Amino acid sequence: MNSIGEGLWQAARLVVTLDPDLVEITALSLRVSLGATLVASCIGLPLGAWLAVNRFPARRFVIAILNALMGLPPVVVGLIVYVLFSRSGPLGVLGLLFTPTAMVIAQVIIITPIIASVAHQAIRDLWADYHDLLISLQATRLQRIKTLLWDGRRALMTASLAGFGRAIGEVGAIMIVGGNIDHATRVLTTAIALETGKGEFDMALALGFVLIGLAILVNLGLHFISRTERGARW
């Protein structure tokens, strides 16, 4: 019990004094997860919106695939990316394995389906509401999409935040493709796993606090977005 109290105290000290290791690890976590969120949003948001407003034969199939991909275990994604980028793999020549880039790639694969799916639902609902009006006013296809994206912007932000929330807390995939190398690919979640294994609870707890802090920030952001949406302040 006492050692947990001690650990908490140590952890608080590490956070307050901005311990260099802690800062480095946190910075890389943010870089990887924000990078992945950015890339995944660039793919997922337009994909979701496009699926919402276009009728084509394979649409249901694509949506089913998307939903299936949402349930992909991160460890398996990590494994697949690992095999692709390993020295003997098809993309081995790129030399990306055990780099932050490989971690970003793995996370993009994990969160793109989530972002696309949330965006799809939001834009689909909006399109159902707006359909008759936009057709009546003879909005062009481009104008329709612009209107839906603009009026659905809060829902789209929610989609991206949901993706970021998943990415920042993810450990299975980046552990495999990043390798948790000190000063190279160590991020919050992999460091926590390592420090816990070593019995270094103060560092593990400090990292945990930062991770929880980030998670709370994400949720506050989501809450704020949904509140302004409900409060109808556009």
Next chain:
Amino acid sequence: MSGWVSLSGVTVRRRGRTILGPLDATLNGGGLTILMGPNGAGKTTLLRVLHGLERVNTGDVHWTDPKDADGRSQGFVFQTPVLMRRSVLDCIAYPLLLDGVSRTQAREQARAHAAEVGLTVNLDQAVTFLSGGEKQKMALARALMRRPRILFLDEPCANLDGRSVKEIEEILHRIKAGGTRILMSTHDMGQARRLADDVLFLHAGKLVEQSNGDDFFRSPRTAEAKAYLKGEILL
């Protein structure tokens, strides 16, 4: 016969059922034409066909003046107002934004149109906060933004209280006086009597009777219209 629009052999089938037609009609009233008929008669479908929102399975719609045929010169007010996730003013301004008018100018005109329909609320609030009557006035103001030659209204007063109904009717009188043709559906008999220059009476997807308002209410010719006016066809 010269009217402003005519339908020939129009049918609309949905899910294996003919919900409108076969319909042959020429509309020639210059003022306010009321589309009457019980629920499910096809009023909404006919309005949507005329405005180009609904695909017809057979037949066609012919506009005498090509200018009328352009959807941009037609305004449509839906039975349930479409609420955009924007402020009241931005909702009303929207059609002009589509036309490439600057936001400032569009909002300025929207303000004028809001005043025109007697919408005196805070225009910067979200449109969802408006009452039913105010939402309908917003939709009306928005439909008027492009100064339509023809205005379609689908039961605009269906869910409104007496005062709002009266206000909307006054606005419609003014719009008509300004030279806009109005085609409006309702199943409110009193409203039809108050407003109708001409009446189209639909029943089970067919045009049963077409005459001017006074004649229709004084001496309906068909059994269906008689029964409807006596309140025997409810629904």
